[in-house]
Amino acid sequence: MSTATTDKRAKLVTQQDRRRQEVRLGWMLAGPAFVVMLLVTAYPIAQAVYDSLFSLRLTAPDERDFVGLQNYLTVFSSTDVFWRAMLVTILITVLAVAVQLVIGFALALLMHRAIVQLRGSLRTAILVPYGIITVVSAFAWYYMFDINSGFVNRWFSWVPGISEEMDWFAETWSALAVIIASEIWKNTPFIALLLLAGLAQVSDDLLEAAKVDGANWWQQLTRVVIPNMKAAIMVAVLFRTLDSFRIFDNVFIMTNGDAGTEVLSLLAYRQSIMRLEIGLGSAVSVIMFVCVVLIAVVAVKGFKVNLAEGTGSNAGQKKETK
Template sequence: MSATPELDVERSDERPVPPREGRRRHLSDRSRAERNLGWRLAMPAFAIMVAVTGYPILQAIWNSFFSYRLTDPENKHFTFLSNYWVALKDGVFWQAVGVTFLITVITVVVEFFLGMVIAMVMHKIVIPRRTLRTIVLIPYSIITVVSAFAWFFAFRTDSGFVNHWFSWVPGIDPSTDWFGNFWGSIFVICLSEIWKTTPFMSLLLLAGLAQIDTSMEEAAEVDGATYWQRLTRVILPNMKAAIMVALLFRTLDAFRIFDNIFIMTGGANGTSSLSVLTYNQTIDRVEIGMGSALAVLLFLFVLLIAFIFVKAFKVDLAGGRS
């Protein structure tokens, strides 16, 4: 007599019920109302954002179709894609692209490994975490211009202390001119960028570490997994979303580097980035048309990088609460 209800229970448990569809049908009215409310609340801010950012982008695209020099506005004439063609054929443009990619790769890779180490230390540390996070964030809280000037004067031959402190290192003496060659300039630029933005990377990775269920790591340790195995098979896979966000934000920010290069070298010794090249064309040479074309190309590079990151990591950020 008791076998029949048990069999019925097993059948009801094994019946495939799509959880997402059931939840969507059950909460469709509520979800629709919340979605409409969210759009109404966000619409004013969204409209202001489009007006503030959308208009300059469209204006830059429009100006890029003209041969337009600010000191000679009467000779403004439509050239369509001529500015883009001139830029893409110019070796200076591709050199700036190469320097931008070089600085981006070096800084983001180093910042990721240092940020991961700092995040794991802060995650396991016993002392008050808020105090430690505040201390770690000090470099990131400094204005980029102030930080760039500090590193610039630290490495100068006349006012810097780096050459005197590290004169015992082979290849460094009091007369070493760090900004007299390409690789010396790149080293200082990357070092200043890494020092300032590694705390930002570490906090983003720390947020990802906080989302990992500690029982998973403990179970792997009980099963005899080494630390490297726990790191590569438990910790990092569960931090995929946080890693993608951290790398994406820092890559986009590093690709638009301007302050450090402008203050330290001004683009000399072949260290000009895309942002510095755009500034020189638009501000120094007042070539509004060519400068706008370079700005649009920089914008397209940023969009391409974001697209590659999202496709490569294949993370559904909208589907998870973390």
């Protein structure tokens, strides 16, 4: 009995030592990058928080009046400006990320199942939009739908609701449709690439076992493939959600916030750069930062992913693979 207890204790100590070594190795590999990112981002964030507590204009940087949380109260009380920008930002984020996830997963499956000889060419073709600079992509989409220089109205005038005189950027919903479409076209390859890496981690043995048990294609997908690539899905959704929530280039180039398309990042830009209200602009930026942190926390907690193992909880995984 004592020998068995000793063996269990020795095994436990070995596991703990191995875990400590893995943690130490992880910090050694990620530590330098973490320190650099902290140095680059910590000061701007701290400066923004500090400036948001003052009544500060860019034309008089030496005249600082401490106002505490008054800038935040001013931002939150501006119903027609801030909350509309928040609503538009959330709408763009939710719709863009949802469509990107569906299309990206389909593209990942296509690249994963493609013939070996065609995989390289197929992946290159799919990743081309992601390699284009965001500003260039935004200008391309703007000129495609512009009422004067665009070809969309001429080519698709036969589609109900589209005419050669249609001004896409004059109405809120049509302008948002173009902005969201440009986001989807530009960033779907990024999600597809991350999900492709997740698909590569799904064991062929699990799929073969599911086939032997009589599972059809849909059951294999929902009960084997998706549960075992939950970490990749979480990373893809998290990255794209954070990026879409901070959207700026497409909105600035296509509408400049007109026609009810102003987003939070553009609102912060207007307050800080155009109206020279550094205090109010910093308050909007800090609110955006808090929202981004909350999104990240909710995503990590909601997916319940063990990033160390690259899967969900062990119990959940066993349940799904039975």
